[in-house]
Amino acid sequence: MLSQPRPDPVTSAHDRVYRGLRTRIMHGEMLPGQALTLRGIGKEFGVSMTPAREALRRLVAEGALSMSASGRVATPELSSDRIEELAALRMLIEVELASRALPRAHMALIERLQTINAGLGDMIARQNPVGYIRTNLEFHRTLYLRAQAPAMLAMTETVWLQLGPTMRQLYGRLRRKELPQYHRMMISALRAGDEPGLRLAVRSDVTQGLKMLLG
Amino acid sequence: MLSQPRPDPVTSAHDRVYRGLRTRIMHGEMLPGQALTLRGIGKEFGVSMTPAREALRRLVAEGALSMSASGRVATPELSSDRIEELAALRMLIEVELASRALPRAHMALIERLQTINAGLGDMIARQNPVGYIRTNLEFHRTLYLRAQAPAMLAMTETVWLQLGPTMRQLYGRLRRKELPQYHRMMISALRAGDEPGLRLAVRSDVTQGLKMLLG
DNA sequence: CGTGCGGGTTTGTGATCACAAATACGGAAT
DNA sequence: ATTCCGTATTTGTGATCACAAACCCGCACG
Incomplete structure (x- = not known):
C-alpha cells in the first residue's frame, strides 16, 4: 500500500472503517441482503x-x-417478528429518553428541533430517502442527547443501526408527501412541558414508522 | 503451537475465547478494573x-x-450514574419481557423457576457470590426465554454483561441471608396470571438490586 | 524525600501469508 | 437444453512479524 495521503493519526484504521460502514448502514445507504467481503472492504478503505x-x-x-x-x-433481512420487536424496543427506550430530556429542554433546543424538522421537509420535497432517514435520526438524537443518558442513547442507536437497511428498503421511493405529524406533536409537548403528551407523541411517532415498515 | 487436542471444529477459535470471557465477566468472576492483554488471553486459550x-x-x-x-x-469501573442508567434499562426491558412471557407461562415453567430459586438459596447458604449471580441470572433468563423476543433478551443480557464486574464487587462477601423476596412475588404473580403484579415484582427486584449496588 | 528523566520491556496495531472451506463456473454426459 | 461434477477462484481464519507507542522501574538530581 503506497503511502495514503494521511491516515488521520488520531483514529485507528479499523475505527475509520467501522465508522464509515456504520453511518452507511444506519443512514440506509445499503439494502438488505447486500454482501460484504473482507478484501473488498479493505481495498475500498485502503487498509489490509x-x-x-x-x-x-x-x-x-x-x-x-x-x-x-x-x-x-x-x-440483514429482518423478519416481521424481529421488526416488531425492534420497534417495541425503540418505544420503550425512546419514550424514557424523551421523558428524561423534557425537564432539561430549553428554548434553544426546541428551536433546533424545529430547524431539523424543516430540513426533513426538504428531504421529502427532494425525494431523498437517505437524507430523510439521516435527518429523522438527527431529530430524535438531538432531543435524546439532552437526557444525559449515554447508555440508553447507545442502545437506541444500536436499534436504529439494525433497522437501517430495512428502513432504506421501505423508503426506497419516498411516497410520503408531508412532514410526520408526531414530530410537531413532540415539539408542542416539549414547549408545554407536558410529559404524558410527549410520551404519547414519541410512542406514536415510532408506531407510525412501524406501520409503514409492516403495512 | 503444537497441535491442540482438537479445537472443536464447529466453533471458531475467537468464538471459544469470546464465550469463555463473556461468561466469566457476566457471572462476576472478574472485579472492576482488571486488565487483560492480547498475548495473555491468547496464551490462556491456546490461540494466537x-x-x-x-x-x-x-x-x-x-x-x-x-x-x-x-x-x-x-x-469497566462504572460510575453511579451509569449504574443507575443500566438499572433503568433493566427495568424497562425486563418488565416488558416478563409481561410477554406471562401468557405463555405453563406450570412446568413455574416449577422450574421454583427449583432455580431454591438453588439460589443454596448459593446464599454456601456464601458463593459467583454462583449466586449465575443462578439469579438463570432465574430471570428462564422466564424471559418464554417471551419469544430474542432481540430484547439479547439487549438485556448485554446490560447484565456490563454490570457483571460491578455486581461481583458488591456481592464479594455475600451479606444476604435469605432469598430475594421479589422472586417469590414474581412466581405468585405468574401463577395468578396477574400482569400488573408481575410487572411490579420485576420492577421491585431490579430496584432492590440497584439499591444494594448504590447504597 | 520528592520529582523528573531515560532506557528496557510490554503491548496494541496492521500487514502478510498459508491454508481450508465455500463458491462460481465451465464442460461433459444424458 | 439441462443437470451434474470437477476444477479454478474467491473468501474467511488464524499465525506470525515488524513497528511504534505506552508503560514501568530505577536512578540521578533538586
Whole structure:
C-alpha cells in the first residue's frame, strides 16, 4: 500500500472503517441482503484485511450485519417478528429518553428541533430517502442527547443501526408527501412541558414508522 | 503451537475465547478494573493474538470491557450514574419481557423457576457470590426465554454483561441471608396470571438490586 | 524525600501469508 | 437444453512479524 495521503493519526484504521460502514448502514445507504467481503472492504478503505475484519466483526456484534455459518457477512433481512420487536424496543427506550430530556429542554433546543424538522421537509420535497432517514435520526438524537443518558442513547442507536437497511428498503421511493405529524406533536409537548403528551407523541411517532415498515 | 487436542471444529477459535470471557465477566468472576492483554488471553486459550483480539474487541463493543485511549482493555469501573442508567434499562426491558412471557407461562415453567430459586438459596447458604449471580441470572433468563423476543433478551443480557464486574464487587462477601423476596412475588404473580403484579415484582427486584449496588 | 528523566520491556496495531472451506463456473454426459 | 461434477477462484481464519507507542522501574538530581 503506497503511502495514503494521511491516515488521520488520531483514529485507528479499523475505527475509520467501522465508522464509515456504520453511518452507511444506519443512514440506509445499503439494502438488505447486500454482501460484504473482507478484501473488498479493505481495498475500498485502503487498509489490509485485519482492520476490515475487526470493523465487520464489531458491526456483526452490534446486529448491524449478519454472518452466515460460512462466515460471509451481509446486511440483514429482518423478519416481521424481529421488526416488531425492534420497534417495541425503540418505544420503550425512546419514550424514557424523551421523558428524561423534557425537564432539561430549553428554548434553544426546541428551536433546533424545529430547524431539523424543516430540513426533513426538504428531504421529502427532494425525494431523498437517505437524507430523510439521516435527518429523522438527527431529530430524535438531538432531543435524546439532552437526557444525559449515554447508555440508553447507545442502545437506541444500536436499534436504529439494525433497522437501517430495512428502513432504506421501505423508503426506497419516498411516497410520503408531508412532514410526520408526531414530530410537531413532540415539539408542542416539549414547549408545554407536558410529559404524558410527549410520551404519547414519541410512542406514536415510532408506531407510525412501524406501520409503514409492516403495512 | 503444537497441535491442540482438537479445537472443536464447529466453533471458531475467537468464538471459544469470546464465550469463555463473556461468561466469566457476566457471572462476576472478574472485579472492576482488571486488565487483560492480547498475548495473555491468547496464551490462556491456546490461540494466537488474532482471535484474542477479535474476542476482546467484540466484548468492548458490547460494553463488557472498556478500552483506554491507548488500546488497553480492562473490565469497566462504572460510575453511579451509569449504574443507575443500566438499572433503568433493566427495568424497562425486563418488565416488558416478563409481561410477554406471562401468557405463555405453563406450570412446568413455574416449577422450574421454583427449583432455580431454591438453588439460589443454596448459593446464599454456601456464601458463593459467583454462583449466586449465575443462578439469579438463570432465574430471570428462564422466564424471559418464554417471551419469544430474542432481540430484547439479547439487549438485556448485554446490560447484565456490563454490570457483571460491578455486581461481583458488591456481592464479594455475600451479606444476604435469605432469598430475594421479589422472586417469590414474581412466581405468585405468574401463577395468578396477574400482569400488573408481575410487572411490579420485576420492577421491585431490579430496584432492590440497584439499591444494594448504590447504597 | 520528592520529582523528573531515560532506557528496557510490554503491548496494541496492521500487514502478510498459508491454508481450508465455500463458491462460481465451465464442460461433459444424458 | 439441462443437470451434474470437477476444477479454478474467491473468501474467511488464524499465525506470525515488524513497528511504534505506552508503560514501568530505577536512578540521578533538586
